[in-house]
Amino acid sequence: MSDEKAIGYIKRHLESGRMAEAIEISKLTGVPVSKEELKSYLHQYLEKGWMAKAKEGSKAAGIELKNEVLAGYIDKYLADGRIYSVIEASKITGTPIPKERLVAIGRECLLKGKLNPGLEAYALVEETPPEEELITCGKKCFEEGQLYLGLEAYKKANMSPPEEELITCGDRCLSNGSPAPGIEAYKKANKTPTREMLRACGEKCLLERRTDEARTAFVAAQKIEETVKARPIEIRETSFQEISGEIEESWKGIGPKACLKCKNESGFKERYFILSRCPENREEEEQLEELMKKRHGVEHYYIAVDVFGDDRGLINSAVCGKCGSQDVFFDF
Ligand SMILES: [Zn+2]
Numbered sequence: 001m002s003d004e005k006a007i008g009y010i011k012r013h014l015e016s017g018r019m020a021e022a023i024e025i026s027k028l029t030g031v032p033v034s035k036e037e038l039k040s041y042l043h044q045y046l047e048k049g050w051m052a053k054a055k056e057g058s059k060a061a062g063i064e065l066k067n068e069v070l071a072g073y074i075d076k077y078l079a080d081g082r083i084y085s086v087i088e089a090s091k092i093t094g095t096p097i098p099k100e101r102l103v104a105i106g107r108e109c110l111l112k113g114k115l116n117p118g119l120e121a122y123a124l125v126e127e128t129p130p131e132e133e134l135i136t137c138g139k140k141c142f143e144e145g146q147l148y149l150g151l152e153a154y155k156k157a158n159m160s161p162p163e164e165e166l167i168t169c170g171d172r173c174l175s176n177g178s179p180a181p182g183i184e185a186y187k188k189a190n191k192t193p194t195r196e197m198l199r200a201c202g203e204k205c206l207l208e209r210r211t212d213e214a215r216t217a218f219v220a221a222q223k224i225e226e227t228v229k230a231r232p233i234e235i236r237e238t239s240f241q242e243i244s245g246e247i248e249e250s251w252k253g254i255g256p257k258a259c260l261k262c263k264n265e266s267g268f269k270e271r272y273f274i275l276s277r278c279p280e281n282r283e284e285e286e287q288l289e290e291l292m293k294k295r296h297g298v299e300h301y302y303i304a305v306d307v308f309g310d311d312r313g314l315i316n317s318a319v320c321g322k323c324g325s326q327d328v329f330f331d332f
Contacts, residue, residue: 006031014041017050019057039063046073049085051092071095081108083117087124099125107133113140115149119156131157139165145172147181151188163189171197177204179217195221233288234276235315237296243272247314251307253332256318260327267321268328271298275313278305292317300326 006029013022014033019041026033038061045054051070058065070093077085078097083105090097106121110133118137122129138153142165150169154161170185174197182201186193202217244252256268273296279285292298292315301317308314318328 003029003031014038017045017048017053017057019045019053020060023060035061035063046070049073049077049080049082049088051085051089055092067093078105081105081112081114081117083109083121087120097124103127110134110137110153111140113137113144113146113149115141115153129156131159135159142166142169142185143172145169145176145178145181147173147185161188163191167191174198174201174217175204177201177208177210177213179205179213179220183216183220192224193220195224198224231277233279233284233291235288235291235295236274236276238272238274240270240272243274243314247307248309251304251314254302254304254316254330256316256328257331258329259320259323259325260329261325262320262323264320264322268318269321270316270318271296273298273301273315273317275303275315277311278303278313298326300328302330 006025010022010025010029010031010033013019013025014037019038022033023038025031038057042054042057042061042063042065045051045057051073054065055070070089074086074089074093074095074097077083077089078101086097086102086105089095102121102125106118106125106127106129109115109118109121110129115137118129118133134153134157138150138157138159138161141147141150141153142161147169150165151161166185166189170182170189170191170193173179173182173185174193179198179201182193183198198217198221202214202221205211205214205217256270258265259268273292275288279288292301298315298317301315304314304316316330317326318330319326320328
């Protein structure tokens with residue numbers, strides 16, 4: 001091994017906390033590592049929260065790490081909310097951590113959306129985290145696009161995650177370029193992301209050269225396209241009586257207000273049709289126009305979306321009682 005290679009090799013071991021191995025390599029290759037350098041690495045390990053690695057390294061290097069120095073780091077880890085480092089440091093130094101500090105740290109972790117360290121802290125004091133902290137944690141996780149952690153938090157709180165939080169999570173995952181959890185979050189909310197969102201997600205994956213994930217996104221987008229195409233719009237004539245109990249209150253005021261031909265403002269004959277789903281693009285709108293004309297003799301109509309609170313749409317058409325024109329103006 002050349003000196004240059006050996007130096008790089010030693011450095012990589014030191015940087016990843018494997019000091020004993022680095023010293024061994026130094027001995028075998030004859031490339032020296034100074035005590036000062038080793039000391040500075042030990043300090044870095046402690047800063048990173050790697051107390052076990054620091055302890056092991058100090059033994060191999062023959063550099064003493066005083067217990068009070070180590071114990072001083074516990075306060076730092078506690079202040080930073082690094083629960084795993086706290087636990088390790090407490091074991092190594094034999095310093096007990098006051099129960100209330102662990103509960104405080106657990107609470108803080110959960111409120112910040114750090115589920116696992118939060119649970120760990122509570123587990124150490126054998127307490128169950130309060131439900132509202134778990135829910136806050138779950139909500140935070142979802143906001144950050146951490147689907148599985150969010151689900152876990154809600155599960156621990158014995159609650160079902162709210163639909164809108166799942167959707168928020170799904171949107172976040174997709175815009176982050178994580179199609180699988182994004183699609184799953186939507187599925188759990190019984191919803192489907194739009195083709196556009198999935199395609200954008202796929203593009204992002206492609207840009208980042210994550211081809212498998214890109215494929216997942218594009219395949220899902222394709223699938224939606226096919227399902228939409230496979231579902232023709234069904235039209236069924238109905239009456240106002242039949243639907244009045246089902247439609248949202250705010251839609252009830254809508255109706256024909258004036259004939260655009262003869263300016264008549266009353267005596268319209270109205271017809272209502274339920275659409276199994278609303279048209280998605282211009283092509284489908286044209287198909288619908290043709291069907292309405294051919295099958296029902298209706299040329300002018302108004303489509304209300306969101307009136308049933310689902311995918312269905314409502315067509316309202318009217319004939320002027322005076323001149324027979326269908327060219328009627330609808331308003332609230
Ligand atoms: Zn008229």
